[in-house]
Amino acid sequence: MATILVVDDELGIRDLLSEILNDEGHTVELAENAAQARAVRAQMRPDLVLLDIWMPDTDGVTLLKEWASTGLLSMPVIMMSGHATIDTAVEATRIGASAFLEKPITLQKLLKAVDQGLNKSAERAAVAMVTAAVSGTSFTSELTVEEAMTGGTLPEPVMDVGPQPHQSFNLDGPLREARDEFEKAYFEYHLARESGSMTRVAEKTGLERTHLYRKLKQLGVDLARSKRSAL
Numbered sequence: 001m002a003t004i005l006v007v008d009d010e011l012g013i014r015d016l017l018s019e020i021l022n023d024e025g026h027t028v029e030l031a032e033n034a035a036q037a038r039a040v041r042a043q044m045r046p047d048l049v050l051l052d053i054w055m056p057d058t059d060g061v062t063l064l065k066e067w068a069s070t071g072l073l074s075m076p077v078i079m080m081s082g083h084a085t086i087d088t089a090v091e092a093t094r095i096g097a098s099a100f101l102e103k104p105i106t107l108q109k110l111l112k113a114v115d116q117g118l119n120k121s122a123e124r125a126a127v128a129m130v131t132a133a134v135s136g137t138s139f140t141s142e143l144t145v146e147e148a149m150t151g152g153t154l155p156e157p158v159m160d161v162g163p164q165p166h167q168s169f170n171l172d173g174p175l176r177e178a179r180d181e182f183e184k185a186y187f188e189y190h191l192a193r194e195s196g197s198m199t200r201v202a203e204k205t206g207l208e209r210t211h212l213y214r215k216l217k218q219l220g221v222d223l224a225r226s227k228r229s230a231l
Helices: 010-023 032-045 060-069 085-095 109-134 145-150 175-193 196-207 209-219 223-228
Strands: 005-007 027-031 048-052 077-081 100-103
Touching: 005 010, 005 032, 005 223, 010 027, 010 109, 010 145, 027 032, 027 209, 032 060, 048 060, 048 109, 060 077, 060 085, 077 109, 085 100, 100 109, 175 196, 175 209, 196 209
Parallel strands: 005 027, 005 048, 048 077, 077 100
Antiparallel strands: none
């Protein structure tokens, strides 16, 4: 499941989208304007953003440009509007938006756009991981789940912790299952490495403790087992 940021100045729209996406198993973060969206983006790396175009402080297209120009557009962004012109939609797509939804948004179109955005993101991540493996790049760097899922750029390598147990994933199954397997293995690795310390794991993965707990619960990670294996 994914972490999705919904940015819209209308409370009713935020509540509706949050309810639908939560029912689909996603974790939803909310922002009512561009300022709040910037704060959430600085604090975490959402897997996908639903961004309204017309907002009181800064419009969605301007925020999209800002993220693109500063290297923060590492996740799919789906633009939303009930009043935008075709030119606006074309401009947003040119800047880097993955899709455009016209309000009122139907359930079918919303879920289809979200699934397509997340699937494209995961495909880019898979290509990046294969490319790095072929070129001999090590993945022992502190790569967050969100960066891995969105094909983000790896930071400078850190000290190699030595050989790790081989982890295989079922690449013949549905994408969501493979994604969940990867995320679960990722968090179990860091829990074992940090002796089960949620504070240190939160720091390492770039997630808030509350979000980390929700993510571990969704993935079915056994915290007690992780602590025992670290002993």
